[in-house]
Amino acid sequence: MDGQDAVAGRYPAADVREQALARLREEGGRITPARRLLLDAITSPGHHTAGELAETVRASAPGVHVTTIYRNLDELERLRLVDRTYISNGPATYHMASVAHGHLACESCGAIADLPGEAFATLHDAAMSMYGFEISPARFAIPGRCARCT
Amino acid sequence: MDGQDAVAGRYPAADVREQALARLREEGGRITPARRLLLDAITSPGHHTAGELAETVRASAPGVHVTTIYRNLDELERLRLVDRTYISNGPATYHMASVAHGHLACESCGAIADLPGEAFATLHDAAMSMYGFEISPARFAIPGRCARCT
């Protein structure tokens, strides 16, 4: 199961990072070492839990507290710079927001794959016509079984 | 946003309950007051969290412990009699398994609506052709915004 980066990571991570920091500053936020390191971690390929991100950040700056990670992720999500994705009952995972896409999460091996936004077209239409409901595909993962685990 | 029971609840709850108990017995399980009450609670319309189910059961039998609720829900899920649905970061919700369907969960008011299984057709095909991935629509809720909250 590849395709982890069918969507994110097309541009140098440092560019994405500085762009995100710029947006933070626009909003009256500050640029701090913790934030830069968090963005470094989150721009790396794949889907990361808050705990993993904390660990990655701590590799460079041991003092950074999980609370800081959570608060910054909240802020980045509020600015729509990152997507928070809930995978079954496990911890939420985060990745840079980019092209709209959804996720597939294997219930047995935990692998995650991205699915293009177009795959959600009929789903989107059904939700909209039946309930006037606007779906957010990026924010959740569809459970199931991947090819390897079937 | 109605349609909570577009799928479940077409048959008298007591029938569904006794049928589920019969399946449990087939599997070498026992019929206990706690199980009957849990099934009574879960067959009532809507989507229920483990905590809510515990409270409902305790209205009739105050001694029943949450652990018992969780263990029985696990068992019922194993037998595919109930579906466990994860809604964002909140507690899991449970409902009787019946016709395959998905869920829409409003991020702002928490309302839940059911979506027929057919709405997942293209999604299913996309997941299958791209990754050989078999999705389980019943097991998750799609976040978004309902008509009232937009």
Add this chain to the structure above:
DNA sequence: ACCCGGCTGCGAATAAGTTGCAAGTGCGTA
């Protein structure tokens, strides 16, 4: 009525995430 094995209650443990508060620091201003 008896007995075996499944079921239950209890308490403690775990994991993820949140909150209040005091101390620290980025960065606009002078």
Add this chain to the structure above:
DNA sequence: TACGCACTTGCAACTTATTCGCAGCCGGGT
């Protein structure tokens, strides 16, 4: 370049959801 205010951070304690070990209970086949 120094100052100060508002934004950030670290810490510890708390909440919520769920699981586990263990001892005793009881459903139901004989």
